[in-house]
Every structure is written in C-alpha cells, then in structure tokens.
Amino acid sequence: MQKKIRLSDAASQPTYDFSSSSKGGSAEALAKSPEPPQASSYIALLSAKLLTWGFGLWTVCILLFLYSPILLLIIYSFNDARYGIEWRGFTLRWYEALFGNRLLIDAFRNSLIVGSLTTIVSTLLGTTGAWLMYRYRFPFEKTLGALIFIPVVIPEVLMGAGLLLLFVSAGIERGFLTMIIAHTTFCFPFVMIVVRARLEGIDPHLEEAALDLGARPFQAFALVVLPCLLPAVFAGALMAFTLSLDEYIVTLFTVGAADTQTLPLAVFPLVKKGQTPQLNALSALFISGTILLVILSEIIRRLASGKSSRVEIYRKDVI
Amino acid sequence: MSDTRRPRFDEGRALRSPGLRGWLLLSPLIVWLVLFVVFPTFLTVCASFFRTDAYNSLVFEFTLSNYTRILDPLYLGIIGRSLWLALLTATLCLLVGYPVAYFIGRVSGEWKNILLIAVMLPFWTSFLIRTYAWFQILATKGFLNAALLSLGWISEPLDLQYTSFSVVLGLVYNYLPFAILPIYGSVEKLESELVEAAYDLGADPRRAFTRVVLPLTAPGMVAGFLLVFVPALGMFAITTLMGGGKILMIGNVIQNQFLGMGRNMAFGSALGTMLLAIFLVSMWLIALVRREER
Numbered sequence: 001m002q003k004k005i006r007l008s009d010a011a012s013q014p015t016y017d018f019s020s021s022s023k024g025g026s027a028e029a030l031a032k033s034p035e036p037p038q039a040s041s042y043i044a045l046l047s048a049k050l051l052t053w054g055f056g057l058w059t060v061c062i063l064l065f066l067y068s069p070i071l072l073l074i075i076y077s078f079n080d081a082r083y084g085i086e087w088r089g090f091t092l093r094w095y096e097a098l099f100g101n102r103l104l105i106d107a108f109r110n111s112l113i114v115g116s117l118t119t120i121v122s123t124l125l126g127t128t129g130a131w132l133m134y135r136y137r138f139p140f141e142k143t144l145g146a147l148i149f150i151p152v153v154i155p156e157v158l159m160g161a162g163l164l165l166l167f168v169s170a171g172i173e174r175g176f177l178t179m180i181i182a183h184t185t186f187c188f189p190f191v192m193i194v195v196r197a198r199l200e201g202i203d204p205h206l207e208e209a210a211l212d213l214g215a216r217p218f219q220a221f222a223l224v225v226l227p228c229l230l231p232a233v234f235a236g237a238l239m240a241f242t243l244s245l246d247e248y249i250v251t252l253f254t255v256g257a258a259d260t261q262t263l264p265l266a267v268f269p270l271v272k273k274g275q276t277p278q279l280n281a282l283s284a285l286f287i288s289g290t291i292l293l294v295i296l297s298e299i300i301r302r303l304a305s306g307k308s309s310r311v312e313i314y315r316k317d318v319i
Numbered sequence: 320m321s322d323t324r325r326p327r328f329d330e331g332r333a334l335r336s337p338g339l340r341g342w343l344l345l346s347p348l349i350v351w352l353v354l355f356v357v358f359p360t361f362l363t364v365c366a367s368f369f370r371t372d373a374y375n376s377l378v379f380e381f382t383l384s385n386y387t388r389i390l391d392p393l394y395l396g397i398i399g400r401s402l403w404l405a406l407l408t409a410t411l412c413l414l415v416g417y418p419v420a421y422f423i424g425r426v427s428g429e430w431k432n433i434l435l436i437a438v439m440l441p442f443w444t445s446f447l448i449r450t451y452a453w454f455q456i457l458a459t460k461g462f463l464n465a466a467l468l469s470l471g472w473i474s475e476p477l478d479l480q481y482t483s484f485s486v487v488l489g490l491v492y493n494y495l496p497f498a499i500l501p502i503y504g505s506v507e508k509l510e511s512e513l514v515e516a517a518y519d520l521g522a523d524p525r526r527a528f529t530r531v532v533l534p535l536t537a538p539g540m541v542a543g544f545l546l547v548f549v550p551a552l553g554m555f556a557i558t559t560l561m562g563g564g565k566i567l568m569i570g571n572v573i574q575n576q577f578l579g580m581g582r583n584m585a586f587g588s589a590l591g592t593m594l595l596a597i598f599l600v601s602m603w604l605i606a607l608v609r610r611e612e613r
Contacts, residue, residue, distance in 0.1 A: 047524045048514075055422040059434065062419050066441055066495070069452035072462065076455060084460055129348040136337035138345065147352045153546070154598060155553030157570045161577050161591050162359025165366055165584065169377070185355045217340075239443075246445040248556055253577065264447055271447060271560055275454045283448040294443045298436065 070287060077280035094281035104282065106259070107266035114176060114251075114262055115244040118183040122240040125184065126191025127233050131221065134199045135207075151186040159186065160253030167254065175256030182254040183244045190243065191236035194301070198232035231300050238297035242290055363595065366588035375582050385589035394572065394590075401552055401568040404483065408490040409548040412498035413540060415491065420499045420539070421532075424506030435503070442496045450489050450560050457485055481563030489561035490551045497550070498543035505539025505612070538608040545601040553594050569594060 080091035098104065129148070138144065151159060163182050167174055206228070210220035226233075248264040255261055263286075270279055337345070367385050370378045388394070423434045441449060456462045457479040464476040479485060509532065517527035555570030569590060576587025 043523075048518065048527070051524055052422070052425060055418040056426075058418045059422045062415065062495070063434075063437055066438070066492070069456055069492075070441075070444075070449065072455060073448075073452040085455060085462055085465060125348055125351060128344060132337070132341060132345045132348075135335070136341045137335050138337055138341070144349070144352070147356055150356055153549075153602065155550050155570070155594060157553045157555060157573050158363070158591055158595055158598065159359070161573060161587060162363045163355065164577055165362040165588070166355070166359045168584075169362065181355060185351070188351075242443055246443075246447075248445070248447055252574070264445060267447060268556070271451045271454075272564075275451070275458065279451065280455075283451055287444050287448050290444045291440060294440060 073280055074284040074288070077277065077284040079277065079280075082277060094277040095285075097278050098281050098285070101278070104263070104266055107261055107263045110176075110260055111245055111262040111264075114179045114183060115241050117176075117180045118187055118244040119237050119241045121180065121184045122188035122191050123233060123237045126188040126236055126240075127195050127229065129188070130192045130195035130199060131225070131229075134196060148189045148192060152189050156186075156247075156249035160250045163250070164253045173256065174254055175260050178254040178256065179251055179260070179262070182250045183247060186247075186250065187240035187243050190239045191233070194236035194239065195229055195232045198229055198301075202228045231303065235297040235301040238293050238300075242293045242297075246290065360595065363588045363591045366585055367592045369585045369588075371583050371585045375584060377585060385586045388586055389589060389593070397567050397572055398569055400566070401570075404487060404490070404558075404566075404568065405548050405551040407487055408494065408551045409498070409544045411487065411491050412495050412547045413502075413544050416495055416498040416543065417502055417540070420502035420543075421506050421536075423499075424503050424509070425511075438496050438499050446493050446557060447560075449493060450557050453485070453489060453492065453561070454480065457488075481561070481565060483562075483566060485561045486558050486566050489557045490554065493554075493557055494547040494551055497546040501542035501546060502536060502539040504542075505536040508612070509535050538612040541608045542605045545605055549598050549601050552597065 076085070077094055078090050078092070079087055080093070081088040132138075133141065133144070160182070163178070163185070164174075166172075167178050172178060202225070207220050207225055210224040211217070215223065245262075246264065247262075248268060251262055251265055255265060267279070267282065270276070366377055368381055368383070370380045370382050370384070372378050389398070419438070423431060423438070426434065454461070458464070459476045459478070459480070461479075463479060464473075467473045468476065513531055513535070514527055517531045518524075522530065552568075553570045553573075555568055555574050558566055558568045558571060573587050573590050573594070576583050576590065
C-alpha cells in the first residue's frame, strides 16, 4: 500500500528520480502511471526490447546466409547426379574420383610442402619476434609493429605484385622457395599476435625468478617461458598452416613451373569452368578440413589460457 | 591488460634494453620485413616511374607515361567501376553487419564467444570455395531460381550468375566478417548506462540510437567500412569467378599487367601505387578514429 502511494506521488511529480527508473520495477511503475511522458518511456523500453529481438533474428538470418551455401555444397557432394540440383540418392563416387585425380593429388602434395615449411619458418620468426618485442624495449617499436601488421591487411594483389617485382629483379627463379617466402611474410604476423597475447597472460616474475635462481637468459626462456607459450605456439602454427593452404592470390604471383602449383591454383581454373560434383566433393573435404584445424587450434588455446579467443586477438590487434 | 603489467615488468629497466644479443636475435625478423615488405613496396613505387622494353623488362628511365596511361578512358572506366562496386560492397556490409555486431556486443557470456567464432570461421576457409558455393545457388537451374519459380514469384529463371549483382554478392559474402568485427569492438566499449540514460530522459529508441549509439560506434563503422572497401577494391579472383570474366576491376588489370598476356609491369606498378596510396590513407584514417575512440 505504502509502495503504491509512493508511486502515485512520483507520477504526479514530473521531475522524479531518474536514477532508479531504468530497471524492470520502474518500468512497471511507469506503465501504471497516467502521465504521458512516463508512458512513452515505457513504450520506449518495450520497443528497445523488440529491437534487440529483431537484431537477434537478423543475426540468425546472417548466420544462415554465411553457412547455408557451404552446407548445401557439402550435402550435394553426396548427390548421385552429374548435373542439376535434383537429389538422386547418396553416393561416394565423386570422392573416389577425386582420389584418382593425379593433377589434384600432386597439387595437394605441393600445398603440403609449402604449407609445412611456411609453418616452420613462420613459427620460428613469430615466436622469437613476439618474445623479443615483449621482453625488450626496442627503439622504433611502433614502426616495427606497423610493418608486421602491414602484410595482414594489405590487399593481396599488392603484396603479390611487389614480391614478383623483387624476385624478377633479383633474378630469383620462382618456385617452392619464393612461395614459401611469400606465405611466411603474411603468416608469421598471425603467429606473433597469438604468442604475444599469451605472453601478456603469463606472470612476468616467472622469468625473473628463473634468472634470480641462476638460469642463463636462454635457459630461462627455454625451460620456463617457452613451456608456458607452447599452446599458443601450436595454435599459431595451425593458423599459419591453414592460411598457407588457402592462399590463392599471393601464390599466383610467386608460383613457378606448372608442377609446383598448389591446390588453390589447380582448383581455380576448374571453378572458373563451372560446377561439377567432383569439385563439390573436393570443396567439402577442403572446407571441413580447414574448419577442423581452426576449431582444433581454438580448443588448444582455450585449454591453455582459459580466455582470450582468437576473435579477441583480432579485435585488439588486427582490426 | 598489458599496460597494468608492463610497469612491474619494467622494474629492472636496465635488463630490458635489448643489447647486442637482443638485436642479433631480432635481426632475422627485421631483415625479413625489410626484404619482403618494405623493399617490394619501394620497388613497386619505383617501377611505376620506369619504362618497359618490348620484352617487358624494366628500363631505368624516368617517365610519367604509366600514370598518364591511367587517364585512358578504358582504364578510368574500370577504376570508376571498381570504386563503385567496392563502395557498394562496403556500404552493404555496414548495413547488413551493424545489427549483427550490435547484437553480439549486447548478448552475454558464452553466447558472445560462440557467435563471434561463428562469424569469424568463414574467414579461415578458402574464399575460392566459399565463392564456388554460390554457383549452385545462382545458376539458371540453381536453388534460388528453383525456389522462386516454385513460389510462383517469377515465371522465367533469372540471370543471376555472372552479373554485377553476383559480383557484389560474392564480395559482401566474403568481406562481411571484416565489417562486423570492428563495429562489435565499438559496441562492446559502449556503456549500456548511456543508452538507458537516454531512455530515462525520454528519448524514443530512434532518438537514442541516432543521438547516442550511432555517434559512439562511429569509429568502428569507419574501420569496418574501410577494411571492406580496400580489399574489395583490389580483389580480382572473386570478381573473375562471380563476374565470369566479364566484369573487370583494378585488381584484374594489375594481375594482367604482371602475369597476363600483353603485360607491362611498369604500368601494373603505377596502378599498384595508386591502390597502395588508397590503402595507406585508409590505414591512417583507421588509426586516427581509433585514437579518437580512446
């Protein structure tokens, strides 16, 4: 009863108590109030709720937009029809045909060669780089940071063209070496970002304690810091590998003879020609492989650090 | 996070200056960046002022002819179209992505992470395959036409594949995550008390949005727009596939001048330098709005 009186008192005063009027209870009060300003404020709250729901619905639609083409592709890679979208029953024959395709198998082998060497070099460069730039204060740290950041965001065609000019004018024949150099240039920054994020999360006194106890700087790094970093290093390596496998544009500019071409390069002309069931099968395999790798690296990192997902890193450092 | 830890870490400042060993260990990284990031960029800019001989070798002779050649109506047309399509793509990404970013920024706990990963995951998969995935949908006898026909909305299959529409669709599909993430970043920083205060002070949702939410998330929108606009401008693979080779963009011309038939690396470099200038200005703008935000 007392409460009600207070409410009606409040309603009669136009300038009442703004501070408490945002949560659910006060909305109820506003609903009962006969005063037009409060009533409209209640409508405002209600429509804000509706707006949030609307945005949620929209988000679901966008996720459908993002994933339904991929899902359709995977489903139809099992369709027993050479043309069209009519479902003619389940088959694995497109997958079988794929494993008999010499051209694609060779290209995949090349991709694995480039990808694994890129991963090794990127991981070495990225891990040591992240550690050194965290551990020491270098002059020109900002410039260095910007330079590392450039390969991540620069349009790929510019990177490809620049590297091509470099290799041509230096007289370096294009092939595995040039592809690995090009891939490493845009892969190692990702390793660096992941490792750096992990470094921020570990106690800096660990290393100092090791040094106080008589460890040499290298021992302190290898025996104390590195084990803490390993999950991040591994996650970064998986990211580098994924990026290298997927890369088309920069590879196009740095590839050598036809027998060194990687999988995306071999696939592009096929895609250009149009849809085939075999290509559906290849895409389904490739896309699920990538998604598994990404999820794996995410899980490793989460297990290790408990927080700071890849997306967090993106938000803070890349975008 | 780092800034609260860094001072403690710096107690032994003398220990923290790199010294010879630090520099030596970092030198591979520095050499790599100089050789494969700085130098190629420098070469591109230099080559744009050179002449090429009949064999497409660069001749060290200063000329501005590569830049005057850009003024050819043929190339101006392509540049104009690229700018228009990239602009359209970035605007669409912003409009489509904003509500998603806003929702993710407002949703709580574990859902936020799941949604973020769901939005980012396509970025890690091959854009080639993601573009290819649209073929079966857009084809004359594809899913979309089949659906529209069976609904009775159209009587003849539409020509959806290999049009400007499909090019923009392919670009939006590929670059949407780039627009969502920076906006999400801004939305997350936005304090919900500010929006509630706007409501309490009698603002309707539209006013609260235009007067409070929109200005405060503007930095994220600028970053999101540019992070779609610049790569879309230079993209040639998606446009080749989705446009069926009929819709040329700057990226296609650059690729052609470096790798195609009647190639001319110097001219390609001039176009590249132009794109580089747009890229650098965009990065500077992003850095500027980011500083404002803090």
